[in-house]
Amino acid sequence: MPKEITERDQQYWSTNLRLIIICLAIWAFVSYGLGLLLRPLFMGIHIGGADLGFWFAQQGSIFTFLALIVFYAWRMNKLDDEFGLED
Amino acid sequence: MSQFTINLIFVLGSFAIYTWIAVWARARSTREFYIAGGEVHPTMNGMATAADWLSAASFISVAGLISVGYVNSAFIMGWTGGYVLLATLLAPYLRRFGTYTVPDFVGKRYDSKVARVVAVLCLIIISLTYVIGQMTGAGVAFARFLEVKVSTGLLISSVVVFAYAVLGGMKGVTYTQVAQYIVLILAFLTPAVYLSLMVTGHFLPQTGFIGAHAESGTPMLMKLNEVVRDLGFQDYTADVSNKWNMFLFTLTLMVGTAGLPHVIIRFFTVPNIKDARRSAAWALVFIALFYTTAPVVAAMGRMNLLDNIYPNGVHEPSLSYEERPQWFKNWEETGLLKFEDKNGDGRIQFYNDGTLPTPNKSFVAPEGWAGNELTVNNDILVLALPEIANMPGWIIGLIAAGGVSLPPCQPRPV
Numbered sequence: 001m002p003k004e005i006t007e008r009d010q011q012y013w014s015t016n017l018r019l020i021i022i023c024l025a026i027w028a029f030v031s032y033g034l035g036l037l038l039r040p041l042f043m044g045i046h047i048g049g050a051d052l053g054f055w056f057a058q059q060g061s062i063f064t065f066l067a068l069i070v071f072y073a074w075r076m077n078k079l080d081d082e083f084g085l086e087d
Numbered sequence: 088m089s090q091f092t093i094n095l096i097f098v099l100g101s102f103a104i105y106t107w108i109a110v111w112a113r114a115r116s117t118r119e120f121y122i123a124g125g126e127v128h129p130t131m132n133g134m135a136t137a138a139d140w141l142s143a144a145s146f147i148s149v150a151g152l153i154s155v156g157y158v159n160s161a162f163i164m165g166w167t168g169g170y171v172l173l174a175t176l177l178a179p180y181l182r183r184f185g186t187y188t189v190p191d192f193v194g195k196r197y198d199s200k201v202a203r204v205v206a207v208l209c210l211i212i213i214s215l216t217y218v219i220g221q222m223t224g225a226g227v228a229f230a231r232f233l234e235v236k237v238s239t240g241l242l243i244s245s246v247v248v249f250a251y252a253v254l255g256g257m258k259g260v261t262y263t264q265v266a267q268y269i270v271l272i273l274a275f276l277t278p279a280v281y282l283s284l285m286v287t288g289h290f291l292p293q294t295g296f297i298g299a300h301a302e303s304g305t306p307m308l309m310k311l312n313e314v315v316r317d318l319g320f321q322d323y324t325a326d327v328s329n330k331w332n333m334f335l336f337t338l339t340l341m342v343g344t345a346g347l348p349h350v351i352i353r354f355f356t357v358p359n360i361k362d363a364r365r366s367a368a369w370a371l372v373f374i375a376l377f378y379t380t381a382p383v384v385a386a387m388g389r390m391n392l393l394d395n396i397y398p399n400g401v402h403e404p405s406l407s408y409e410e411r412p413q414w415f416k417n418w419e420e421t422g423l424l425k426f427e428d429k430n431g432d433g434r435i436q437f438y439n440d441g442t443l444p445t446p447n448k449s450f451v452a453p454e455g456w457a458g459n460e461l462t463v464n465n466d467i468l469v470l471a472l473p474e475i476a477n478m479p480g481w482i483i484g485l486i487a488a489g490g491v492s493l494p495p496c497q498p499r500p501v
Contacts, residue, residue, distance in 0.1 A: 020175045020176070024171070027171045031164045031168050032334060032337065035160065036330060036337065037330055039326055047297050048296065048297025048308060049297065049299075049305070049309040049311075050297070051324070054157055054308075054324045058157075058296075059293060059296065059382065061163075061164050061167070061168065062163070062167045062378055065371060066368075066372060066375050069170060069171060069175075069367055072175055072364070073174065073364035073365055073368045076364055077365070
């Protein structure tokens with residue numbers, strides 16, 4: 001018999017979903033946004049010999065991805081502790 | 088000691104280490120064979136995932152691929168961004184199922200034999216395609232550093248792969264890959280640091296990338312733009328006209344990365360779900376080390392190659408074929424570098440006559456040039472870099488070891 005879904009479970013899941021949505025929004029903004037589609041808007045901002053968009057496409061997006069994954073892992077592991085979840 | 092001997096020492100030395108580890112950590116039970124006993128430390132697991140993902144093919148080809156210019160940034164973002172999807176949408180949930188293989192998981196999740204068979208078919212297609220690329224890369228590396236033909240190099244790499252396949256098992260593979268990652272990243276970072284110091288004076292390639300060109304004082308990327316523009320290529324940093332094409336391509340690569348079975352399987356080999364999350368983070372740390380350096384090697388490597396063909400600047404006579412350096416002859420032998428004297432002046436004119444990717448439409452070739460005379464395979468950008476930039480012999484040996492580091496680690500359960 002599958003376990004009944006409690007309010008607590010729903011709370012855990014909605015926190016998880018919110019985190020995922022935030023992470024993926026930033027993920028899309030730095031790569032598809034700054035690095036690609038929005039690049040023409042920021043041609044005036046220079047980083048070294050290139051514009052902001054070029055730098056994000058070749059370096060900045062990777063640094064951001066890394067920060068996102070580390071943040072998500074840390075936050076979710078903490079959430080698991082708060083809800084007393086182990087697998 | 089000759090370069091060939093140095094290369095041989097590095098290549099055989101690294102293989103001795105891999106073999107020793109493979110034997111030491113060989114699987115002793117079914118659980119160890121499929122998921123390394125499910126007790127790999129997340130840092131180690133991240134490193135093994137990175138080795139898996141990078142592999143010899145990336146080591147050899149990625150920088151060459153990116154050196155075309157901004158348009159190929161799709162590869163950089165695509166092959167790293169997929170990990171965000173993997174870490175948030177896939178890895179933690181896969182871990183909860185407690186299966187051994189990807190088809191196992193699919194079959195159980197959807198409670199269907201048909202789904203399982205479809206998963207197996209997909210795996211075979213993905214793995215075959217993947218292995219073709221990997222084997223070609225290893226073949227090229229073996230060919231150059233053991234001084235044999237590319238087809239012979241391919242045969243050698245097949246034999247090595249087969250030998251290691253017999254040892255098999257996820258446990259042996261995981262720990263061998265940790266060693267492979269270390270060899271690979273050292274072989275990639277060492278020449279990158281050397282190149283960055285040479286071109287910009289920056290120790291960190293990532294800051295050299297946005298730093299100034301040491302010789303002229305102009306920012307490195309601007310200098311590169313000038314050089315390629317004067318040779319009929321589009322600016323290195325030029326934007327693309329078809330944004331949506333690049334957008335969809337990047338998206339495809341990201342989703343594809345998140346779905347690769349040999350990466351997914353990695354989340355079965357750690358003890359618990361928390362470690363699965365940590366492991367995804369570690370994997371990207373190790374992958375980012377490579378992928379933030381690759382664009383630097385691409386830009387500076389391209390500049391360095393052009394500097395060698397036009398030692399006195401692009402408006403002065405280019406390198407004479409008679410006086411071509413040793414590295415040029417070495418790579419001519421592999422067939423990856425070809426020269427054809429179209430205008431018969433004995434000099435090497437390397438420029439975009441409209442037949443190469445990303446031409447500069449307003450470029451007019453100087454009088455007497457009769458078309459591009461040099462064909463450069465992008466794969467040699469990394470492998471030939473230490474020779475072109477006159478780096479010491481041990482760096483060339485290290486690159487050789489990195490280039491052939493793939494075979495021991497490919498075949499294993501997914």
